[in-house]
Amino acid sequence: MKSFTFSTARGNTYVYNDKNGFIFPAGQVRDYHACPAPEKKPEALPGQVQDYLLTKGYYQLILETTQRCNLRCRYCYYGDYYKSTRNHSSDSMKFSTARKVLDDYMTHYRTIRNKNPFRKANISFQGGEPLINYGLLKETVNYCSQIYGDCEVNYTVTTNGVLLYDDILDYLTDHNFGIIVSLDGDKPGHDRNRIREDGSGSFDQAFQAIERLRKRHPGYHRLGISVRLDYLSDLDALDAFVTENKLFVTDLSMVSPGETDYYRQFSPEDKLRFYRQLSRLREQYFQAAKEGSVSLHRCSLLLPLFSSGYEMFACHPVMQEMRPSFFPYTGSCIPGEKIFASVDGTYHMCEKISSHFPIGDAEHGLDYRKIAGYINQFNSFAGRCSDCRITRFCSLCMAQAADHTALSLPSAYCRDKKACVKDTLTLYTECLEESPCAFDRFTREYLEERSRITGSLPY
Structure with a gap:
């Protein structure tokens, strides 16, 4: 075995x-x-892909409402540090395009719902800054309510918060939106990177929008923040900030390292300081988990910082991890499970992948032949996975493997991932030796809360 x-x-x-x-x-x-x-080399056929996606696909639709943005965040995926992505532009999605995308998505969603009546439709609005094209958001939601009123739809919007005026807050809460505000911590931590074109920070408006939402709609339960880290992030200050202000972190990750020069600016001392902080906080997390400490409350930074690393051991549903025979390796999404529709109606696998790998468009729907080709290209370098002993917990995905022209295995990825999984599994097991139920409550409750806000699967 x-x-x-x-x-x-x-x-x-x-x-x-x-x-x-x-x-x-x-x-x-x-x-x-x-x-x-030895395992037979997997091969994806267009018919297999279509059959799979019409049963388990179309989980989430992401609309790129606009490519315009009122900020110029230093680490932006569409900024100067990333070489294979578009730059900022003035293009925005028209409602005629959004309607075609929505009709295609909801038609297939209904087909899938007939097989799985518990499935919800998930529609997200992103950008650029999506609220620059707020009119499109309203038109889309109103159209969906009129035409697809028999369907249960979960809406989310990811925003920098600058345009969250009172009337917009009222509309979003009235329609039970998951509202995700990009906020990198307190004012110094946030304003270091999340700046306007003139170089001024955006913290005051973003945080004031959160405060106004809480005053106008006390107890609104679908509010979270998204945080990006780099080696200058002060984790202690961030932990104090989210705890003091009772902010729930739905998404916390390092600035994307792929195809970028962003990390060249940091010194070895910066990295050492960051990892020392991280190591100390991890010890606090383990100690609190073993003791069942109340310090692991829903707004503790320790949960998003570490629970996502241990959920793969503590909460993984074995049956749901069964991969289709044509794409058996790694944790990559099958293209078409999530659909990112750009402003012109072109479909992509997700919001994080280079635009050089389209999977369809609003006029013709998903291109199953093209998707099968990407999967087979991915399988060609993932063939070594048949002998790998951590395939269940490998997180390599299409976006990580994509460059300008092709899909390829990132250098040293396998070596580093195997070492990481083994180290994480060892620490996880050591914790369970002292407290067998250490992760049950904290990890599960955090993931379920995150799912309620974002509409994502809990595990």
């Missing part, structure tokens, strides 16, 4: 079995060093 052994600080040895995602004491497993039989 595909497995590996690891030992904890207590001297106990365990076996991780990648076939089912289970962990066993080494003495209970035989032949765990046996090599798996």
Whole structure:
């Protein structure tokens, strides 16, 4: 079986079995060093892709309402640091385009709902800054309510918060939007990167919008913040800020490292300071998890900072991790499960991938032949995965593998990922040796709350 052994600080040895995602004491497993039989090279056919997506696809539609933005964040994916993405432009989506996209998505959603009546339609508005084209957002929601009133639709918007005026806040809350505000911490932490064209910071308006929302709609439960980190981020200050202001972090990640020169600005000392902070906070997280401490409340930075790393062990639903035979490796989405519609109606796999890999358009729908081609290109370098012992927890996705012209395996990715998974699994197991239920409540409750706000799957 595909497995590996690891030992904890207590001297106990365990076996991780990648076939089912289970962990066993080494003495209970035989032949765990046996090599798996060679697997047939997977191949995706357009018909297979279509059958799969008409059962499990079309989970989320993301509308790029505009490519305009009123900020010029230094780490922006559409800024100067990224070489394979578009720059800022004045283009915005027209309602005629949005209507075609929406009709295509909702028609297929209804087909899938007939097979799975618990499925919701998920529609997100992004940009640029989506509220620059607020009229399109309203037209789209009103059209969806009129034409598809029989469908349960979950709406979300990701905004920098600068344009969250009172009338917009009222409309979003009236329609139960998940409102995600990009906020990188307190004023110094936020204004370091999230700036206007004139170089001034945007913290005051973004944070005041959150405060106004809370005053106008007390107890509104679908508000979260999205945070980006780099090596100059002060994690202690960020933790104090989100705790003091009772902010729920729905998304926390490092500035994307792919195809960018952004990280050249940081010194070895910057990186060392950052990782020392991270290591100390991780120790606090483990200690609080073992003790069942109240310090792990819903607004603690420790939860988004570390729970996403341990949810893959603590909360992974084994049956849902069964991959289709034509795309068996890594945790990549199958193109078409999520659809990112750009301003001109072109479909992409997600909002994070280069525009050089379209998967359809509003006029013709998804191009299953093109999707199958991307999957086979991905499978061609993922062929070594048949012998890999961490396929269940590999997070390599299409966006990470995409460059200007082709999909390829990022340098040193496999080596680094294997080491990371093994280290994380060892720490996770050491914690469970002291407290078997350490992750049950905190990890589950955080992920469920995040799902309520964003509409994403909880695990």
